Amino acid sequence: MAAKDIYYVPEGSKWPIFGSFALFVLFIGGALLFNGNANANVVLYIGIALVAYMFVGWFNDVIGESRAGKYSEQVDVSFRMGMGWFIFSEVMFFAAFFGALYYARMFSIPWLGGLGSGTATHEFLWSAFEAAWPLSVTPDPTNYDQPKDVVPAFGVPAINTLILLTSGVTVTFAHWALKNSKRTSLNLWLAATVLLGFVFVYFQAEEYIHAYNDLNLKLSSGIYGSTFYLLTGFHGFHVTMGAIMLLVILLRTMRGHFSKKDHFAFEAVAWYWHFVDVVWLGLFIFVYWI
Amino acid sequence: MSTVAHEHDHHHAPTGLKRWIFSTNHKDIGTLYLIFSLMMFFIGGAMAMIIRAELFQPGLQFVDPQFYNSMVTVHALIMIFGAVMPAGVGLANWMIPLMIGAPDMALPRMNNMSFWILPFGFALLISTLFMNGGGPAGGWTMYPPLVLQLGDAFPFLIFTVHILGVSSIMGAINIIATVFNMRAPGMTLMKMPLFVWTWVITAFLLIASLPVLAGAVTMLLTDKYFGTSFFNAAGGGDPVLFQHIFWFFGHPEVYILALPAFGIVSTIIPTFARKPLFGYASMVYATASIAILSFFVWAHHMFTVGMPIKGELFFMYATMLIAVPTGVKVFNWMATMWKGAMTFEAPMLFSIAFVILFTIGGFSGLMLGITPVDFQYHDTYFVVAHFHYVLLTGAVFSLMAAAYYWLPKWTGYMYDEKLAKIHFWLSTIAANVLFFPQHFLGLAGMPRRIPDYNIVFADFNMISSIGGFAYGISQLLFVYIVIKCALGGKKAKAQAWEGAKGLEWTVPSPAPFHTFETPPKLTKSMLEN
Numbered sequence: 001m002a003a004k005d006i007y008y009v010p011e012g013s014k015w016p017i018f019g020s021f022a023l024f025v026l027f028i029g030g031a032l033l034f035n036g037n038a039n040a041n042v043v044l045y046i047g048i049a050l051v052a053y054m055f056v057g058w059f060n061d062v063i064g065e066s067r068a069g070k071y072s073e074q075v076d077v078s079f080r081m082g083m084g085w086f087i088f089s090e091v092m093f094f095a096a097f098f099g100a101l102y103y104a105r106m107f108s109i110p111w112l113g114g115l116g117s118g119t120a121t122h123e124f125l126w127s128a129f130e131a132a133w134p135l136s137v138t139p140d141p142t143n144y145d146q147p148k149d150v151v152p153a154f155g156v157p158a159i160n161t162l163i164l165l166t167s168g169v170t171v172t173f174a175h176w177a178l179k180n181s182k183r184t185s186l187n188l189w190l191a192a193t194v195l196l197g198f199v200f201v202y203f204q205a206e207e208y209i210h211a212y213n214d215l216n217l218k219l220s221s222g223i224y225g226s227t228f229y230l231l232t233g234f235h236g237f238h239v240t241m242g243a244i245m246l247l248v249i250l251l252r253t254m255r256g257h258f259s260k261k262d263h264f265a266f267e268a269v270a271w272y273w274h275f276v277d278v279v280w281l282g283l284f285i286f287v288y289w290i
Numbered sequence: 291m292s293t294v295a296h297e298h299d300h301h302h303a304p305t306g307l308k309r310w311i312f313s314t315n316h317k318d319i320g321t322l323y324l325i326f327s328l329m330m331f332f333i334g335g336a337m338a339m340i341i342r343a344e345l346f347q348p349g350l351q352f353v354d355p356q357f358y359n360s361m362v363t364v365h366a367l368i369m370i371f372g373a374v375m376p377a378g379v380g381l382a383n384w385m386i387p388l389m390i391g392a393p394d395m396a397l398p399r400m401n402n403m404s405f406w407i408l409p410f411g412f413a414l415l416i417s418t419l420f421m422n423g424g425g426p427a428g429g430w431t432m433y434p435p436l437v438l439q440l441g442d443a444f445p446f447l448i449f450t451v452h453i454l455g456v457s458s459i460m461g462a463i464n465i466i467a468t469v470f471n472m473r474a475p476g477m478t479l480m481k482m483p484l485f486v487w488t489w490v491i492t493a494f495l496l497i498a499s500l501p502v503l504a505g506a507v508t509m510l511l512t513d514k515y516f517g518t519s520f521f522n523a524a525g526g527g528d529p530v531l532f533q534h535i536f537w538f539f540g541h542p543e544v545y546i547l548a549l550p551a552f553g554i555v556s557t558i559i560p561t562f563a564r565k566p567l568f569g570y571a572s573m574v575y576a577t578a579s580i581a582i583l584s585f586f587v588w589a590h591h592m593f594t595v596g597m598p599i600k601g602e603l604f605f606m607y608a609t610m611l612i613a614v615p616t617g618v619k620v621f622n623w624m625a626t627m628w629k630g631a632m633t634f635e636a637p638m639l640f641s642i643a644f645v646i647l648f649t650i651g652g653f654s655g656l657m658l659g660i661t662p663v664d665f666q667y668h669d670t671y672f673v674v675a676h677f678h679y680v681l682l683t684g685a686v687f688s689l690m691a692a693a694y695y696w697l698p699k700w701t702g703y704m705y706d707e708k709l710a711k712i713h714f715w716l717s718t719i720a721a722n723v724l725f726f727p728q729h730f731l732g733l734a735g736m737p738r739r740i741p742d743y744n745i746v747f748a749d750f751n752m753i754s755s756i757g758g759f760a761y762g763i764s765q766l767l768f769v770y771i772v773i774k775c776a777l778g779g780k781k782a783k784a785q786a787w788e789g790a791k792g793l794e795w796t797v798p799s800p801a802p803f804h805t806f807e808t809p810p811k812l813t814k815s816m817l818e819n
Binding site for chain 1: 312394445453462470596
């Protein structure tokens with residue numbers, strides 16, 4: 001039967017309103033924490049637990065329905081569009097931070113250094129300031145942790161680039177294996193991808209510790225530290241999420257889920273993985289390298 | 291396929307509370323959105339009444355300046371994110387599946403979540419008014435460093451923006467998936483009703499701009515609590531950077547509010563002029579052009595902040611360009627009415643008022659877009675008059691028009707036409723008494739966001755406040771008309787309006803719980819726009 005002849009509308013679900021409430025608790029917990037409330041941690045942990053429970057429960061329902069064959073081709077296309085545009089929204093989220101980086105490098109630092117229309121600013125605010133990137137001496141040097149050195153591109157970051165690029169290849173091998181019904185090969189390549197993802201996160205954490213303790217590069221190190229940690233931090237968070245998603249897919253393939261034709265969840269996670277890969281390339285070039 | 295057996299479970303409608311809180315039905319979720327937005331319209335409106343009461347006379351009358359500023363700030367946030375956007379999404383939910391012959395939205399559960407986030411989000415926002423240090427008072431634009439001085443409300447404000455952003459992005463993804471995946475066979479893109487077109491373009495704007503706002507407010511959060519210096523020149527950042535990022539979101543946001551209004555008016559005017567929409571294709575292209583251009587004009591909100599002259603010129607010319615597609619639209623609406631067999635029911639009256647008054651707001655926008663002139667107008671009541679003409683007599687009037695137009699389809703009854711006309715005339719006269727004098731106040735130099743003013747501005751402020759109170763009271767009439775219509779009245783036919791075109795008029799009034807469970811066979815006449 002052609003998929004378009006019959007539409008599928010899912011049954012009502014408790015997860016949407018539960019998820020809304022979970023986010024509400026999570027954000028209240030976070031806000032209380034910032035306000036120094038004594039009970040903030042409790043609220044925050046309850047919020048995190050509720051959000052996690054919502055994800056597990058909601059995906060459990062969806063996986064069950066998918067396994068029961070309830071989803072038509074049309075539903076599949078809706079899911080694809082949903083995931084694609086979700087990734088686009090993530091791209092725009094990173095764009096805000098890349099925009100901040102470019103603005104600081106192209107405009108605010110040169111102007112503070114006296115370039116162009118910034119002459120008076122330079123003279124009257126911090127006349128001793130010299131524009132440079134990476135910025136190791138902030139315009140007002142007194143209240144900031146001045147980094148001793150920059151994080152070199154061709155050390156751990158270059159290795160991490162190789163790791164992520166390799167993981168993009170392994171996930172593609174896994175996809176080919178899935179399409180050819182080679183289940184053992186699928187599991188192995190997917191496991192390799194998960195492993196590479198977590199190795200990346202491990203190296204990133206090591207690098208953070210090194211930068212924080214040895215290089216004195218902190219969030220409070222002026223705009224260089226701000227852009228460095230927010231960009232790489234949000235990326236690292238996304239890699240962690242992506243690796244967890246890959247792990248869930250691996251657990252599913254090991255249980256024999258997915259067929260050579262029907263495996264959208266696998267593809268969605270692979271798309272996501274390629275997205276964090278591409279963001280990393282931007283980071284490697286603009287944050288570490290040039 | 292097991293879907294067949296499954297389909298039959300759905301013919302009975304769920305009942306009680308579960309029907310609403312677990313809903314996957316686009317009509318129920320649309321109704322929730324619309325009722326929620328009406329409630330927010332009155333909460334935000336009450337804040338506007340406080341503002342106008344304070345400004346009734348010079349000097350401090352009723353509230354202290356800090357509270358006045360939080361009223362200004364929260365009024366804006368509620369009206370934008372709580373009233374106009376949810377009303378638009380509510381209309382999209384109700385009408386898009388009906389207009390394109392789909393059984394429901396593409397992702398019905400996500401649809402439910404994007405609604406249910408809203409009450410929680412606004413609970414967060416409104417709770418800030420009762421916190422230590424008061425509610426957000428630095429303006430809805432949240433400029434640093436001022437906004438960083440906010441007390442306990444600060445993280446709640448930031449997280450409100452995040453959570454509402456999540457809701458809007460999910461809503462937008464859903465609309466895009468619905469329009470591109472769920473159209474009935476034969477409903478090609480260029481046959482879609484213009485309301486659907488304007489909404490799908492709006493959805494692109496939402497997905498591209500809201501994450502940028504989320505990024506901007508995240509930087510505010512880390513600047514305040516983690517010692518980053520994105521918006522602090524002492525650490526190499528720049529407070530102006532926030533304004534750039536904010537308005538990269540903020541200007542597309544303006545069109546997120548306006549484009550669905552264009553779609554509504556483009557639906558209603560042909561119905562009551564009994565002529566097809568003039569220049570359908572040009573309307574589609576004009577809408578798309580406005581959307582694309584909206585990403586290249588943001589800095590016209592910050593001409594006086596101290597940008598290089600090349601930047602000022604670029605953003606001035608880019609802004610002027612938007613007048614071209616907007617002009618195409620206004621001329622098309624006029625050409626649609628030209629020699630039409632017009633009747634003037636309430637939806638048509640609101641739509642015609644929209645065309646005239648939105649155009650006034652558009653022209654004052656052009657004045658503000660001219661850099662050297664803006665140096666005089668910036669942050670004066672002229673700006674307030676401008677955006678209330680485009681948002682109140684623009685967006686809100688179109689929403690009123692839409693409500694009257696589709697109420698027969700929603701409730702199955704015709705609304706009270708006589709009362710609706712009274713509501714129209716009261717609203718239109720009051721809104722102009724309210725906002726037109728603010729042009730003069732602004733040109734004479736009265737600044738925005740200040741609870742007191744020079745005595746020379748007293749007369750116009752008193753007139754404006756009287757208009758404000760009149761507008762506020764006359765909206766109660768709207769609530770009465772809606773409730774009266776929901777409870778009963780003259781039965782509405784499937785085709786409630788003689789000249790109406792489109793699939794939504796082929797289903798009975800009120801629209802049954804499930805429609806188009808199998809794709810409708812479209813005839814040529816159904817596809818006329």
